[in-house]
Amino acid sequence: MKILEKIVLVIYSYIVLALAIITSLIIFGWIDSEIIGKTVMSTLQGETISTIILIINIIFIILSIKCIFFGSANKEDEKNGQGVLLQNESGKLMISKETIESLVNTIITGFESVSEATSNIFLNKENNLVISLTLNVGENVIIKELSANLQEKIKTVIKDTLDLDVKEVNIKIKNYVPKKESIG
Numbered sequence: 001m002k003i004l005e006k007i008v009l010v011i012y013s014y015i016v017l018a019l020a021i022i023t024s025l026i027i028f029g030w031i032d033s034e035i036i037g038k039t040v041m042s043t044l045q046g047e048t049i050s051t052i053i054l055i056i057n058i059i060f061i062i063l064s065i066k067c068i069f070f071g072s073a074n075k076e077d078e079k080n081g082q083g084v085l086l087q088n089e090s091g092k093l094m095i096s097k098e099t100i101e102s103l104v105n106t107i108i109t110g111f112e113s114v115s116e117a118t119s120n121i122f123l124n125k126e127n128n129l130v131i132s133l134t135l136n137v138g139e140n141v142i143i144k145e146l147s148a149n150l151q152e153k154i155k156t157v158i159k160d161t162l163d164l165d166v167k168e169v170n171i172k173i174k175n176y177v178p179k180k181e182s183i184g
Contacts (some may be wrong), residue, residue, distance in 0.1 A: 008063055015060075084123065084164060095162055097121040104131060107157050111150060113141040128167040129158070136175040147171045148182050 025031040044050045083096040100121045108117045116136040118123060133182060137143065151169040158166050 007162070008141065012060060012063070069143055084149070084162075086163075095164070097123075098184075100129070100131075100158070100162070103158065103161060104133070104154055107154050108135075108150070110153075111146065113138045114150075116175075117183055124167075129164055130168045130170070131166060132170045134172045134174050136177050137173055139176070139178045141176075147173075 008178065023032070026033050027035065044053065051059065053088050083094050083099070086093040101119050102122075104119045108114055108119070114135050115138055118130045118134045121129065122132065133150070137146065146156065150171065154169050155166045
């Protein structure tokens, strides 16, 4: 959260706290509501003060709308959702999901029996890497053998290239595509 947002939030909280205390005191009968009404009316009758209060109210309305509908996204949280953040004493390294997907797709193209593939990269809350593949495979493929080889190759290459451990490589065979016979 930005510093300005924190300051405004603190001020906003104090105003809401003061209003809650005043209304509670009026409800319990410890403060006469007419005294509060007269004080507010005398304050608002001054042109300068009423203009200042109006500007402050507009600012609070805009900030309330911003908080309700747009929120405040922490940039570190956004970055973590887009990839893996590695950190050492020299600095930080962000490896994007797109980079990992590209590497996985390159590995898959090395398998001739896979005719088409899509990959999705997921990072769970513990920052574990989970890869989901959807494949179209050609005929005469031993699917169990292909999937075991593909899973092992992906885990090994990602470990060697990116120094990341892959928790799971989940494979879904979408379609079995027979070879097209050449007409000749």
